[in-house]
Amino acid sequence: MTILSSLPALAAATSSTQGDLLSRIFVFDRYGELLHMLQNSIFAGAVLGLIGGFVGIFVMMRDHAFAVHGISEMSFAGAALALLLGYDVVTGSMVGSIASALLIAMIGSKASESNSVIGALMPFGLGLGILFLSLYQGRSANKFGLLTGQIVSVDADQLNTMIIGAVVIIALLIIVWRPLSFASLDPDVARAKGVPMRFLSLVFMVVLGIAVALSVQVVGSLLVLALLITPAAAAMQVTASPLRTLLLSVLFAEASIVGGIMLALAGSLPISPYVTSISFLIYLVCRVIGSVKRRHSASGRHLAAKN
Numbered sequence: 001m002t003i004l005s006s007l008p009a010l011a012a013a014t015s016s017t018q019g020d021l022l023s024r025i026f027v028f029d030r031y032g033e034l035l036h037m038l039q040n041s042i043f044a045g046a047v048l049g050l051i052g053g054f055v056g057i058f059v060m061m062r063d064h065a066f067a068v069h070g071i072s073e074m075s076f077a078g079a080a081l082a083l084l085l086g087y088d089v090v091t092g093s094m095v096g097s098i099a100s101a102l103l104i105a106m107i108g109s110k111a112s113e114s115n116s117v118i119g120a121l122m123p124f125g126l127g128l129g130i131l132f133l134s135l136y137q138g139r140s141a142n143k144f145g146l147l148t149g150q151i152v153s154v155d156a157d158q159l160n161t162m163i164i165g166a167v168v169i170i171a172l173l174i175i176v177w178r179p180l181s182f183a184s185l186d187p188d189v190a191r192a193k194g195v196p197m198r199f200l201s202l203v204f205m206v207v208l209g210i211a212v213a214l215s216v217q218v219v220g221s222l223l224v225l226a227l228l229i230t231p232a233a234a235a236m237q238v239t240a241s242p243l244r245t246l247l248l249s250v251l252f253a254e255a256s257i258v259g260g261i262m263l264a265l266a267g268s269l270p271i272s273p274y275v276t277s278i279s280f281l282i283y284l285v286c287r288v289i290g291s292v293k294r295r296h297s298a299s300g301r302h303l304a305a306k307n
Contacts, residue, residue, distance in 0.1 A: 038265060041218070044154045045257040047162045048215055048227060052257070053250025054173055055211045056232030058204060061184040065229050067104055067205075070118035071212045073125030074100035076221035080132035090161060094213040100125065101209030105202045129221075158217065165214045169207050176203055181242070218257070223272045226279040227257060234283040237290035252282050 059068060078096020079089045100121055107117050154162075173180070183190040183200050191197050208228075215224045231252035235245045260275030 038154075038261075040156060040159045041154045042258060042261055044159050044162050044218060045261045046254060047159070047166045048218055049254035049257045050250055051166050051169055051211050051214060052227040052253035053231055053246065054170055055208060056228050056230075056249050056253065057235075057246055058173070058180060058184060059208065059228055060232045060236060061181070062204070064208065065225070066115060066118050067101075067208065068212060068225055068228050070104065070121045070125070071097050071100050071209055072216060072221045072224045073122045073129070075125075075209075075213050075216050077125040077128040077132065079216065079221075080129040080136070084132045084136045090158060090213070090217060093216050094210065096125070097209035097213035097216075098206060099209075101205035101212075102202065105198075105205035154218065162214050162217075165210055169211055172203060172207050176200060180204060218261075218271065219275055220272050223276050226272075226276040227253060230279040230283050231256060234279075234286040237283070237286040238293070252279070252286075255282065 059065060075093045075097040078099075079093035081096075082089050082092025103121070104114055104117050107114075179190070179195050180200050180203075182193075183195050183197055187197065211228060212224055215227050219227055232245070232249040234252050235248035239245055239248065256275050256279040259278050260271050263274040263278075264271040
């Protein structure tokens with residue numbers, strides 16, 4: 001009888017806990033006012049989606065997913081040092097990103113060497129970042145934001161910086177698009193044809209460093225992969241056309257970052273869980289679509305061979 005009598009109270013407590021959890025994830029009270037107040041964050045997300053869509057294509061073609069993670073750790077260390085010393089966090093993040101990107105490009109000329117350099121940089125950058133944040137005596141939200149991102153911290157100056165960074169990144173990629181694509185898809189032949197491989201590697205790593213530094217401001221250093229890798233990886237699952245891959249990569253990145261921001265405004269959680277969840281769901285759907293297309297294509301070739 002005691003156990004039975006306690007079941008309604010337990011059910012009520014469980015229901016209350018679930019209600020509290022949902023109220024933290026989705027709260028649309030005064031949502032219109034929040035959209036107006038944080039429109040800079042939404043615009044910043046749109047800019048970052050454009051950057052992620054463009055840069056992610058070459059990250060996948062050059063197999064630099066590991067490099068993104070390594071650069072993000074050094075970007076985190078640079079931002080944490082700037083926060084500790086009272087300087088601009090964006091500048092610190094940019095310095096850490098570009099310095100690590102150049103180091104990877106100059107030392108890691110081969111894939112094995114590059115992975116070794118990145119593997120050494122990642123724990124070093126993370127350790128430095130943790131050290132600097134441990135010494136920082138300011139608001140804990142600032143520490144947490146460097147890791148998971150902050151949507152309320154984007155002001156007009158930061159938005160302008162992101163727009164300028166996006167213009168620089170896209171302009172550089174357009175200029176080197178053909179030789180960089182050639183060098184990424186077939187490096188041996190490109191080297192034999194006289195393509196400046198080392199120069200292109202340096203240019204791309206600088207571009208990647210800037211992209212990582214800009215993305216860290218919104219999605220955080222731990223989850224920047226969801227913006228610079230997953231959308232492009234999803235696009236490559238459903239098409240082999242370079243143009244369609246680029247367009248889908250940008251579309252998926254925009255849906256992830258802008259959709260994540262819109263959902264994050266409705267709750268009390270950081271932006272990162274929303275962005276990563278949307279990005280991963282898009283990837284899963286594209287993976288299924290790609291598998292179905294490849295199966296039908298293989299079946300068609302098999303039937304044609306029989307006939």
